[in-house]
Amino acid sequence: MKLDLKVKIAGVELANPLMTASGCCGYGEELADIFPLSKLGALVSKSITLNPRLGHPPPRTAETTSGMLNAIGLANVGIDKFVTDKIPFLKKQKTKIIVNVAGSKLEEYVEVCSRLNDIECVDMIELNISCPNVDEGGMEFGADPIMTEKSLKAVKKVFNRPVIAKLSPNVTSIVQIAKAAEQGGADAFSVINTLLGMVVDAETWHTKITNNKGGLSGPAIKPVALQMVHAVYSNSSLPIIGIGGIRSTSDVIEFLLCGATAVQIGTGLFIDPMLIVKIEKELKQYMKRKKCNSIYDLIGKVRKY
């Protein structure tokens, strides 16, 4: 049998399990200057909201030990401009397109998703019910099982392709939220969004970003993400996209072993824009060495004590 990196998420076939993470590749234009986007299993857009958003005032990122804190605050062009200015570019790319959708009210989510339903090149929606950086909505949706189920149900009604629920780690039980999303009709999970955090300067006594708190990402959060992927995998049969701190091929393999069918890479792209291209090559070498023909030989195969 021929070695093959293909995976399927809710019936959508991806050339490989490697995606960009939302908010870490804009709308794809800048990365396309560096490598052909056909190298990606899928591109996940920045969170799109009904109205354009400027986001929080700067400074809105801070470096941390093995990671970073951000409170960008869902800065994005809004659905109208996204459709007119960004979709024409995305349509031309030879990769799957996943649009991440956020909002502060349920009606906003529904409105944006129904607009996206008419755009053929949008293969899936990723529902951001886990953003820690807006005062209302975002994480509030994803922290409450009833709201989670309700928002998925509403969105599924207006969007006729797969919907991925992006889950927050900032909850007591991620499994409970995952089950609620599944109940609402989610087709897959993205696990995890950023962890709430804070960064303070001991000299000036000041917090380092204007929003004071923000979302932690990067290698620092990988162990948390792996555990959560595995917990969701053990309690649901829906496919999982693993996210959190990936910066090497072995990181990707760890996520697959814990139960992820695909992965997203965010902060890692800031440090190495060629990371996904590199991992794609190394992943094939690894599979040859381990005598695996398919990604499915790795998914969920973690050996436990």
Added chain:
Amino acid sequence: MIKPTCEDTFLLKKRNLKNDYFSFTFKPYVPVKKCKPGHFLQLQLPNSDVYFRRPFSIASVDSNGSIEIIFKIFGEGTVLLANLAKGDKVNLLGPLGVPFKFPKKNEQTIIIAGGVGFPPLMYLAVEMIAKGHDPKSIHFFYGGRTTDDIIEKTRLNKLGVNFYPVTEDGSFGVKGLVTKPVEEFIKSSNSNMRIFSCGPTGMLKAADAIGLKYNIPGQLSLEAPMPCGFGICLGCVKEKTDGTHARVCCDGPVFEIGEIII
């Protein structure tokens, strides 16, 4: 926009210019021909606990395929960088950002440099002269706290530009802040002028204000923490005077006077 590339290169030459100031030359660097004054590089540090790359303005390029940066030790990243040894491998992402727009040949160029804002402006002066600008049309105001902050004097002098060193303590050149001699120069001149500045926030603010006050066009090269350096994270934004945001890394780092709230 130039398409940036990720290139492995080696530290060819390491010079300690003065106290905490270093000049590093890397070779081979293939994209030298694409580099322009104002462009910067994102340099990957050897220790992955310091997570982000670090941005450095290009100080000079050599057509033989080498590239120079100049930096001052300030914080974790530059300490790690200063510890690199000759021959060490480094990954450079670049060239990045929007470069300076060259002035017209009949304009007097006012350069206002401070601290590590000096390298891109020296590069600008070098390239202007290479393109046939009269060195005497370039007025290089260079400010620092003490004489220790004024680096590469000989190099500047060799260019033949008008060099106006200014130090706060008077240990070299005129005593005080650069803004005073700059304003005096402007008042005494009736040619068309253009301002270029890069340096500490206070200096940029002053250069911006002078440009607006005397109605002299020009450009400022700004700094910001840069998680990515090529436009994908929206982490480096500054507020514009029109109420929107601009990404320092790819809408800048070079902006027009009056464009950004500094």
